[in-house]
Amino acid sequence: MDSRIDLQNILHKDIPITRRIGIQVEHCEVDRVVLTAPIEPNLNHKCTAFGGSLYSVAVLTGWSFIHYNLQLHGLTGTIVIQHSETDYIIPVDGQIRAECVMQQTENLYRFIKMYKRKGRARMSLQIKIMHNDSDAMILNAQYVVHTHL
Amino acid sequence: MDSRIDLQNILHKDIPITRRIGIQVEHCEVDRVVLTAPIEPNLNHKCTAFGGSLYSVAVLTGWSFIHYNLQLHGLTGTIVIQHSETDYIIPVDGQIRAECVMQQTENLYRFIKMYKRKGRARMSLQIKIMHNDSDAMILNAQYVVHTHL
Numbered sequence: 001m002d003s004r005i006d007l008q009n010i011l012h013k014d015i016p017i018t019r020r021i022g023i024q025v026e027h028c029e030v031d032r033v034v035l036t037a038p039i040e041p042n043l044n045h046k047c048t049a050f051g052g053s054l055y056s057v058a059v060l061t062g063w064s065f066i067h068y069n070l071q072l073h074g075l076t077g078t079i080v081i082q083h084s085e086t087d088y089i090i091p092v093d094g095q096i097r098a099e100c101v102m103q104q105t106e107n108l109y110r111f112i113k114m115y116k117r118k119g120r121a122r123m124s125l126q127i128k129i130m131h132n133d134s135d136a137m138i139l140n141a142q143y144v145v146h147t148h149l
Numbered sequence: 150m151d152s153r154i155d156l157q158n159i160l161h162k163d164i165p166i167t168r169r170i171g172i173q174v175e176h177c178e179v180d181r182v183v184l185t186a187p188i189e190p191n192l193n194h195k196c197t198a199f200g201g202s203l204y205s206v207a208v209l210t211g212w213s214f215i216h217y218n219l220q221l222h223g224l225t226g227t228i229v230i231q232h233s234e235t236d237y238i239i240p241v242d243g244q245i246r247a248e249c250v251m252q253q254t255e256n257l258y259r260f261i262k263m264y265k266r267k268g269r270a271r272m273s274l275q276i277k278i279m280h281n282d283s284d285a286m287i288l289n290a291q292y293v294v295h296t297h298l
Contacts (some may be wrong), residue, residue, distance in 0.1 A: 014193065015194060017169075017190065017191060017199055020190070021166065021169075041166065041169070043164070043165060044164050045164060045167075050164055051208055051230045052208050055204050055205070056199075075232060076293075078194075080195075080237065081200045081237055082237055083235065083237070084234070085234050086232065087232055091229075091264025
């Protein structure tokens with residue numbers, strides 16, 4: 001199955017809120033995952049995207065990046081977020097679009113190697129929400145992956 | 150009107166996602182606001198609360214704390230989150246319950262005074278999600294309030 005559709009089905013099945021906020025997978029590649037959500041179900045009092053929705057889309061983009069890379073190595077695991085730092089820069093008054101790009105692939109190889117050896121590994125990712133060609137939100141998130149109990 | 154019901158109506162009207170994730174206002178006092186949400190609409194793949202939902206409930210608790218305190222001083226304003234740091238400590242497998250308690254009331258007075266004078270002020274708050282008498286998530290968030298444009 002197309003990896004994009006496969007990932008979207010997993011998100012919609014496993015995390016019901018992703019259907020409610022309208023999450024779609026736009027890209028799913030080894031070094032780049034992009035998730036989107038429409039503005040309508042995620043509006044706040046100022047008719048821009050609610051900060052909690054921006055955060056949720058961004059966190060799920062990082063989660064999806066790790067899930068897909070584990071899958072490419074024939075691995076599974078429980079992926080949880082452990083720590084995050086979030087900067088809101090400009091409001092988003094249209095589609096929410098979050099992108100996770102891995103520039104240093106050695107970090108990814110180190111992570112996979114550690115997970116294979118220990119059954120537990122940490123991964124730090126930066127996820128950006130862009131709006132009108134500017135950074136709108138930046139999430140720096142640390143995830144932990146461990147083998148299913 | 151009861152301040153708790155008033156706040157809940159504002160949240161449900163202005164930020165539609167609060168209805169979808171089942172936000173309720175449990176307490177609304179000058180120095181303490183507690184919001185809750187049921188686990189069911191917020192489940193993740195491990196049958197615990199999705200990290201983005203925990204974050205959303207916590208962010209809205211801080212938002213509500215500021216909104217209510219502005220109201221007590223006869224003020225209104227646009228409240229937005231600017232920066233946050235989040236630590237996930239233990240998973241939540243029951244009701245989500247987020248609490249914002251202001252221990253240093255002088256910070257609150259300083260914030261109100263600054264907002265009255267400048268029409269813009271910053272407020273840092275800590276919001277905790279507790280589960281089984283332990284800290285489950287801690288959010289340190291910086292909000293900015295400015296007069297409606």
